[in-house]
Amino acid sequence: MLTKLRRKFILITMLLVSLVLVAVFAASLISTYQSSYESVQGSLRMAVTRNSMSSPFPQVGGNYDPGDLATDRSNGNEPAPPGEDVSERFDSGGLNDEDKREGRMGLYIPTYSVVVSSDLQVIDKNNSTLMDEDLASYAISQAAGQEEDSGRLKDIDLYYLKAEDPSGEIRMAFADVSIVRDTVLSTMRTSLLIGAGALLALFLISLVLSRYALRPVEKAWEQQSRFVADASHELKTPLTVLLANNNILLSRSEKTVEEQRKWIESSQDEAQRMEGLVNDLLLLAQIEQSATDSTSLFEHHEEQINMSELANKSTLQYEAIAFEKSISLESDITPDITLVGDPDQLERLLRILLDNACKYSGTGGNVVLSLFKQKDAVVVRVTNTGDTIPAEEIEHIFERFYRSDKARSHEETSDSSHTTSGSYGLGLSIAQAIVESHHGTITATSTNNLTTFEVRL
Numbered sequence: 001m002l003t004k005l006r007r008k009f010i011l012i013t014m015l016l017v018s019l020v021l022v023a024v025f026a027a028s029l030i031s032t033y034q035s036s037y038e039s040v041q042g043s044l045r046m047a048v049t050r051n052s053m054s055s056p057f058p059q060v061g062g063n064y065d066p067g068d069l070a071t072d073r074s075n076g077n078e079p080a081p082p083g084e085d086v087s088e089r090f091d092s093g094g095l096n097d098e099d100k101r102e103g104r105m106g107l108y109i110p111t112y113s114v115v116v117s118s119d120l121q122v123i124d125k126n127n128s129t130l131m132d133e134d135l136a137s138y139a140i141s142q143a144a145g146q147e148e149d150s151g152r153l154k155d156i157d158l159y160y161l162k163a164e165d166p167s168g169e170i171r172m173a174f175a176d177v178s179i180v181r182d183t184v185l186s187t188m189r190t191s192l193l194i195g196a197g198a199l200l201a202l203f204l205i206s207l208v209l210s211r212y213a214l215r216p217v218e219k220a221w222e223q224q225s226r227f228v229a230d231a232s233h234e235l236k237t238p239l240t241v242l243l244a245n246n247n248i249l250l251s252r253s254e255k256t257v258e259e260q261r262k263w264i265e266s267s268q269d270e271a272q273r274m275e276g277l278v279n280d281l282l283l284l285a286q287i288e289q290s291a292t293d294s295t296s297l298f299e300h301h302e303e304q305i306n307m308s309e310l311a312n313k314s315t316l317q318y319e320a321i322a323f324e325k326s327i328s329l330e331s332d333i334t335p336d337i338t339l340v341g342d343p344d345q346l347e348r349l350l351r352i353l354l355d356n357a358c359k360y361s362g363t364g365g366n367v368v369l370s371l372f373k374q375k376d377a378v379v380v381r382v383t384n385t386g387d388t389i390p391a392e393e394i395e396h397i398f399e400r401f402y403r404s405d406k407a408r409s410h411e412e413t414s415d416s417s418h419t420t421s422g423s424y425g426l427g428l429s430i431a432q433a434i435v436e437s438h439h440g441t442i443t444a445t446s447t448n449n450l451t452t453f454e455v456r457l
Contacts (some may be wrong), residue, residue, distance in 0.1 A: 002218055009213060010206045017202055025191040032187040041150070044161035047126070047173035083385035112136065113173040120144055123169060131174070132343035139174055141408070152177060194320045223399070234277055238270035245270075280426045284400070287345070287433040305346065307337045307457075316348035318358060326363050329354075332370040338455055339378050345434045350380070352431045353453050357384035376393055377440075380455040389446035390399040397444055398432040433454075 101127055113124040120140055131139065135156065142153050144162040151159040157177040164170050245267040257264065310448075315331045322329035350369075357367040361384040370381040389397065428444075433444040440457040 002214060002221060005217065006210045006214055009204070009210045014199065014203060021195050021198060022372075025195060027189075028185060028191060029187055030235075033180065033184050035182040040109050040159055040175045040180060041161070043111050043152070043176055044159060044173040047111040047113040048161055048163045048171040072145065074109055089213045109175055109179060111173045111175045112139075113137070113171070114140065114142060116144075116170050116172065118170070120166050120170075140172060143172055143174070144170070160191050227400050228297060231277075231281070234401065237273060240272045241270045242267050280430060284426065284430055287430070287437050302340055302342055304338055304340055305343045307346070307380075308333050308335050308371060310343065310347055311350060311369060314347060314354060317351070318354045321358055322367065325358065327361055327367075328359055329358070330365045330366070330368045332368065332372075335354055335374045337371060337373055337378055339455070341438050345437070349431050350457070352384040352427045353380070353455075356427055356453070357382050357451075359385045360384065363375055374456075377456045380457070381452060383450060383452045385449055388449050389444070389451055394444055394446060398428050398442070400426055400429045 080355060110130055110132040112126070114136070115123045122136075122140075125136075139153060139156060139158055139160065142156070143162055146160070146162075147152075149163065150159075152159055159175045159177060162170055162172045202442055245263045248263050251262060311331070311333045313331075317328065319329055321327075354367070354369065361367055365385040367382070367384045368380075372379055372385075432442050435455055435457070438457055440455060442453065442455045443453075445452050
C-alpha cells in the first residue's frame with residue numbers, strides 16, 4: 001500500500017512539473033518564433049528601403065564588424081573613412097525607431113533584394129550570391145503575382161516583401177524561411193535537453209523526498225496495523241471464555257442457574273472487561289476528535305475548576321489501594337490552583353497516573369503526587385519507585401496497547417472500582433489524549449528505579 005502511495009506521489013509530482021515545463025517551453029518557443037519572424041520582417045523592410053542596392057546591407061550587432069561597412073545611408077552613401085567606427089551613425093540614423101523598438105539591431109538576417117521594373121526586369125540587386133539567377137527569377141515572378149505585399153512563398157521556402165516606388169519600380173527583398181525554422185529548432189533542442197535534465201533531477205529528488213514525505217503516513221499505517229492486531233488480541237481472550245462458558249451451559253441444560261453460577265459469573269466478568277475496553281477505545285476517539293473539532297462535546301464541558309481540590313480528591317481515593325499494597329502515598333499540592341478545562345477528563349487523568357504509579361511501584365513502594373504552578377503553567381508530577389523503564393521503551397510508553405512489562409496479566413490489576421483501563425495498555429494513551437486536548441504536554445522519565453510522569457497544562 002505504501003509502495004503504491006509512494007509511486008503515486010512521484011507520478012503526480014512528475015506530471016505536474018512536466019506540465020509546467022511544457023507550458024514554459026511552449027511559451028519560450030512561441031516567443032522565439034515571434035522574435036525571429038519579426039527580425040526577418042524587419043530586415044526585409046530595411047532591405048527594400050535602402051537608397052542603393054549596390055551597397056551592402058547595414059548590419060549592427062551580432063558577428064558584424066561595423067568597420068567593414070563601406071557606406072552609410074544616413075550620410076548620402078558617402079564612403080566611410082578607413083578604420084572609422086560607424087556604428088554610432090546607424091545607432092542614431094541608420095535604423096528607424098520602429099526597428100529599434102522591435103529589437104532588430106542585434107540580429108543579422110541575410111536578405112536578397114532587387115529593384116525591378118514594372119515588367120519584372122531587374123534594375124539593381126544586392127547580395128546576389130544568396131540565390132542563383134533561376135531561383136531569383138522564379139522568386140521575383142512568384143512574389144509579383146501575390147496580392148499581399150508580404151508573406152511566404154511555400155514552394156521555395158522564402159519570405160518576401162515588396163514595395164512599389166512612385167516611379168513604378170518595384171523593390172523586393174527575400175529571406176530564407178530556414179532562418180526562423182533553425183532558430184526555433186535550436187531552441188527546441190535546448191529546451192528538450194534542459195527539460196530532460198530537469199525531469200531526471202526531479203525524479204531523483206522525488207525518490208528521496210517521497211521517503212520523508214510519507215514517513216508520517218507510514219508511521220500512522222504501522223500504528224493502525226498494530227492497533228488492529230492488539231485490539232483483536234485483547235478481544236480474543238474474553239470472547240474465547242464467553243464461548244467456552246456458553247458451550248458448558250448448553251451442554252448442561254438440565255442444571256439449575258444456581259448450579260452453573262460460576263460459568264454465568266465468568267461470562268459476566270469477561271463481558272464487563274470487553275465493555276471497558278470498547279469504552280476506552282471510544283473515549284480515545286472522542287478525545288482526539290475534540291482536539292480538532294470545535295463543535296466537540298468536550299468543548300462544552302470546559303469550565304473554571306480548582307485543580308488543587310481535584311488532586312486532593314483523587315489522592316484520597318487511592319489511599320485505600322495504597323494501604324492494601326503497603327505503598328506510601330504522599331502528596332505535595334499547592335492550594336487554590338485553578339485552570340479552565342474539563343473536570344471529568346482531568347480527574348480521569350489524575351486517576352490514570354496514580355493507578356499506574358501504584359500498580360508498578362510494587363509492594364512497599366513509594367508514590368508522590370505534586371501539584372504546583374511554574375510561570376504560566378500548571379504542573380502535575382507523579383513519581384513512583386520501582387523497576388527502571390528502559391530508554392527504548394520510554395519512547396513507546398504512550399502508544400495504545402503498549403505495556404512495559406509484557407508478563408503482567410489482567411488479574412494483576414487493581415480493584416475494578418478504581419481501575420481506569422484495566423491492563424490493556426490504554427491508560428497512558430488516554431492520559432496523553434486528555435493532556436493534548438487541553439493543549440498541554442506529558443513526559444515520562446525513568447532512572448535509578450524512579451519513574452516520573454510530568455504534565456504541564
